[in-house]
Amino acid sequence: MASIVEGREVSALLDELSTMVGREDPYGHYARLRELGPVLREPDGTLIVTRFADCQAVSRDHRLGKMPIEMLPLAGLADWAEHPALHGYFTSLLGINPPDHTRLRRLVSSSFTARRVRELGPATTRMIDDLIDDLSAAGTADFVAAFAFPLPCNVISELLGVPEADRAPFQHLVQDWSAVLDEITPEVLLKADPAAQAVRDYLGGLAAERRQRPRGDLMSAMVEHEEAGDRLTGDELLTMAGLLFAAGFETTTNLLSNGLAALLDHPEQLPRLHADPAAAVEELLRFDSPVQNIDRTVIEPASVAGVALEPGQRIVAYTGAANRDPRRFTDPDRLDLLRADTASLSFGGGIHYCLGAPMARLEAQIAFPRLFERLPGLRRADGAERRNSLTIRGFDSLPVTTA
Template identity: 60%
Template sequence: MVGRENPYPRYARLREISPIVRADDGALVVTGYDECTTVVRDGRFVHPPAEMLAFLGFADWEDHPALRQMFTTMLLLNPPDHTRLRRLVSSAFTPRRVQTLRPVIETLVDDLLDAMSGDVDFVESFAFPLPVEVIGELLGVPEADRAQFRTLVRDWTQVLEVITPAVLARADPAAAMIRDYLAELLDERRRFPADDLLSALAQAQTTDERLTDDEILANAALLFAAGFETTTGLLANGLVALLDHPEQAAALAAQPELAPSGVEELLRFDSPVHLSSRVTAEPVELAGLTVGAGERVVAYLGAGNHDPARFADPDQLRLDRADNAPLSFGGGIHYCLGAPLARLEAQIAFPALLRRFPELSRSGRAEHRDSLSIKGFLSLPVRTG
């Protein structure tokens, strides 16, 4: 667990051996910034196509709702399916479209801060509700139904980390419940369209008959899950980094214009997403090593973000760091679709939080997520003043 709270010394030791090493399970672990960039950007690193999944030990993947649903999302598909599905929703997430949400996010932030007083759990009272309300609003999930998704999404997305019978026993019913819920909502939006993304997806299906219900539901579930799971991590990890560096927090409170570069640095310093996996479609040279076709390669984004060859003093937090290009949103064709939204939420949230509660401090023991790929907190007790 300690390694998961602070994996950076271990990443550094691995990177010193080599930016690419073979793990006990046969996968290649990549910890250098340049090498991670290649893995996420170079089209020869792909997601395992359906016929290869059986090979990798998922022979019965289609019998498991959690796997069937995950392997139908754009996150795990290759072109041309990836291109077709991503194109459907990409216009909703351009920086310009996302900026129109600024007033909604500002009001939400103020309301959440108004309700915080004394000893509170920061995850429960802010880091979870802010992104879930925003993505719920965008997608069209009614307010009263949003909170139940916190544990359902956590159980479903566990399959992105490890797939064991115990994980599937929780992930399968969670995936089925998410699907059933969204199927009912989609049905309603077909009859009564609203100004939301789910209605737009239902509409897209009437003009593109290749789009199946399974695809709409899996990708709506992905957007909802990705919309809060990771941003919750950014808000909580970022707050901890700021509280550990009071002089940097004070600078951000005094100069909110530091927010854009500050959020990039918080993303780099303690990224909510640490792993991105691929397989090689053909032999590739990586850091002087010839990687054969069909090898599993895992880019350790959190390690690349602390590579001293790319970032001067990588273990120091500098909110005004210049030429910062963290790997936290991945890269290439799978570059995070929600990056402009996550950035905007965090750029509004941190200065507002620090200004409202200049005495904010940690109180009590925080609970870390027991996950290698998503780094964050289950609870984070704080005192507002």
């Protein structure tokens, strides 16, 4: 049986990663953790894996799932159902296990199709061009606030059928609500709960309208599934629509900001971006993933890297570290937009593979080439600020100049 590595060196590295300095550039710390051993243990008993093969195994193993609702009180969340922000998370695809997860994913996937995402292409291009116009007119702007944040919110709104006139408030509501994906504290919930309720109330009204007058949008499709017998309940419908806002926006916003920063820091790669935008986006996802780790709870006895896992144990797979594992990728700390194999873990794996991955890819594949085609002088300005998070990696602010 393989041994678990723990002790002072592990604790010291994890302590460094808990600081803003460590989170600014975690990849050196990840490298040291990878070399310590395949399975590490935090002082609180949480197990950690950092190597690609082990993180992939954790993401795909059906015996490792989301923390069951009945275990939430043990994690200090006995009142989770009283908080709209937490109820929306723990009852969504992000927080449930089979068989409920299997049923909901199947129903939503039948509406949220690849064809529906592809059909967003022209509207997404128009939105991108409008935002680029604003960037160009401003000369200097915060890329997060001016582009990376509003774009996915508008695309998701277009997908669901939220009228353009109603979209502006969603940006700040979703930002407040989605903060619970990063950390759950009383301060976060003070803003997240009313934001989640406001989003849910609006979507409830939209769903009621679509029942009376269906259109070709995703909300209409999900309403039809809700009314077809063994389908989405009203609560499930609103929870799923809210999830598309809260989770979809986080991934894409940070893919866009991390990706732009990487491209501006590696201008020699720009010709490769235009040669194959799809391959370029995959490499940007691998190089600086918007989601750096995934959290699982052991549901049934299992093992990883030869270490036995017992039900109730918590295990965290550091996918950001896995994406830089030299056992999997040649010269992994080098950005190479024509890298032959970029199959990363940035969207997770297994049954919890990100439902919105095709939409995030679409937005990035259109956005990056058009940004540099239309703004050839685009470059960083001073004052960039990284998010103080180890789970969601991105920027609070990424000032750029177009002159």
